[in-house]
Amino acid sequence: MRLLVSGGGTGGHIYPALALIEAIKQQQPDTEVLYVGTKKGLESKIVPNAGIPFKTIEIQGFKRSLSFENFKTVYLFLKSVEDSKKIIREFNPDVVIGTGGYVCGSVVYAASRLKVKTIIHEQNSVAGVTNKFLSHFVDKIGICFDDVASEFPAKKVVFTGNPRAQQVAKMKKSGRLKEYHLDPKRPTVLIFGGSRGALGINRASLAAIKKFKGQPYQVLFVTGRVHYDEIMKDPLAKDLPENVVIEPYIADMPSILPEITVIVGRAGATSLAEITALGIPAILIPSPYVTHDHQTKNAQSLVNKEAALMIKESGLNAETLFDNIQVMLADPKKQAQMAQNAKKAGVPDAADRLIKVINELLEG
Numbered sequence: 001m002r003l004l005v006s007g008g009g010t011g012g013h014i015y016p017a018l019a020l021i022e023a024i025k026q027q028q029p030d031t032e033v034l035y036v037g038t039k040k041g042l043e044s045k046i047v048p049n050a051g052i053p054f055k056t057i058e059i060q061g062f063k064r065s066l067s068f069e070n071f072k073t074v075y076l077f078l079k080s081v082e083d084s085k086k087i088i089r090e091f092n093p094d095v096v097i098g099t100g101g102y103v104c105g106s107v108v109y110a111a112s113r114l115k116v117k118t119i120i121h122e123q124n125s126v127a128g129v130t131n132k133f134l135s136h137f138v139d140k141i142g143i144c145f146d147d148v149a150s151e152f153p154a155k156k157v158v159f160t161g162n163p164r165a166q167q168v169a170k171m172k173k174s175g176r177l178k179e180y181h182l183d184p185k186r187p188t189v190l191i192f193g194g195s196r197g198a199l200g201i202n203r204a205s206l207a208a209i210k211k212f213k214g215q216p217y218q219v220l221f222v223t224g225r226v227h228y229d230e231i232m233k234d235p236l237a238k239d240l241p242e243n244v245v246i247e248p249y250i251a252d253m254p255s256i257l258p259e260i261t262v263i264v265g266r267a268g269a270t271s272l273a274e275i276t277a278l279g280i281p282a283i284l285i286p287s288p289y290v291t292h293d294h295q296t297k298n299a300q301s302l303v304n305k306e307a308a309l310m311i312k313e314s315g316l317n318a319e320t321l322f323d324n325i326q327v328m329l330a331d332p333k334k335q336a337q338m339a340q341n342a343k344k345a346g347v348p349d350a351a352d353r354l355i356k357v358i359n360e361l362l363e364g
């Protein structure tokens with residue numbers, strides 16, 4: 001099979017694509033893959049590092065108000081559709097898959113104009129702007145939350161779950177925490193604010209560091225690459241307690257997740273797919289800065305199943321962060337129940353489900 005994938009901007013759109021590619025290559029080793037992203041998005045680092053052929057186009061998102069920038073955006077969109085067509089003609093894919101982010105808008109649209117088979121994957125409980133636009137042109141739409149189905153043409157929608165879940169579900173404890181100078185035998189709290197880090201979570205975590213001192217658990221606090229230097233300059237990050245480690249980014253998150261006792265983080269859809277794939281108790285702090293507040297909706301779906309706790313960003317500070325961690329760590333019964341509930345919400349065969357959609361589309 002010749003597979004062209006596009007999705008980017010943030011990790012939440014990139015890692016599902018990489019997980020899908022990994023699963024397809026396992027099942028159909030002669031598959032040829034090309035990934036199309038932008039230079040500016042995280043994909044320009046993550047995808048070549050994963051050894052996947054990568055090409056870029058130039059694109060930018062629309063501003064909400066009428067502005068000169070929007071004319072530039074329209075120009076860039078039309079140009080990027082032409083550039084995408086060139087790449088598609090050269091690569092000659094059997095199918096083009098978009099996993100979200102502005103970049104896949106141009107690529108998948110161009111593919112549909114060239115009559116190439118197309119699929120989009122929507123990770124969230126609220127449809128992204130790009131996927132909503134593309135839903136009129138594509139053949140199939142893979143979703144991860146039932147709620148989002150009503151936003152798309154019904155006959156195209158298939159519930160697949162997020163392929164990243166399958167990649168993570170098969171991971172076992174491997175002692176990798178040692179690489180971060182942590183003890184794999186000690187309960188571990190992982191704090192991170194999605195793929196780019198989150199200022200609010202970073203501030204509260206920084207202010208909570210002194211409280212973590214002497215606790216029976218250890219804390220791996222991941223700041224996000226762009227925030228790391230600033231955090232490390234802060235006096236609160238000096239003389240860290242022996243049980244706190246600060247890192248800018250975890251390149252191979254699936255390898256450490258099985259060793260994590262509790263996750264504190266945003267409620268990005270791909271993070272939630274990982275949490276539910278393994279059944280990790282979580283304290284979720286949804287980003288209030290995303291379209292239609294979709295992270296609150298993502299998080300609420302787990303809270304309703306008693307699979308996670310939620311703190312609103314407006315109520316987040318060192319005390320609420322620390323107190324929620326204490327409550328969770330002090331109650332193994334609650335942890336186990338939450339883990340079980342989370343796992344029930346997981347879709348550990350999501351990549352296989354999406355591959356089935358691809359195969360059926362190609363056969364049909």
Ligand SMILES: CC(=O)N[C@H]1[C@@H](OP(=O)(O)OP(=O)(O)OC[C@H]2O[C@@H](n3ccc(=O)[nH]c3=O)[C@H](O)[C@@H]2O)O[C@H](CO)[C@@H](O)[C@@H]1O
Pocket residue numbers: 010011012013015100123124164192193194195196222248249250251252253254266267268269270271272274287290294295
């Ligand atoms: C601000 C924003 O627009 N966020 C969106 C973005 O979030 P974001 O890109 O943060 O996505 P998610 O939280 O869903 O996923 C983050 C991904 O990055 C990985 N990771 C994170 C930190 C790290 O150090 N190493 C690492 O590998 C996680 O394991 C996970 O696979 O895409 C998600 C999926 O469409 C949406 O639900 C989010 O609302």
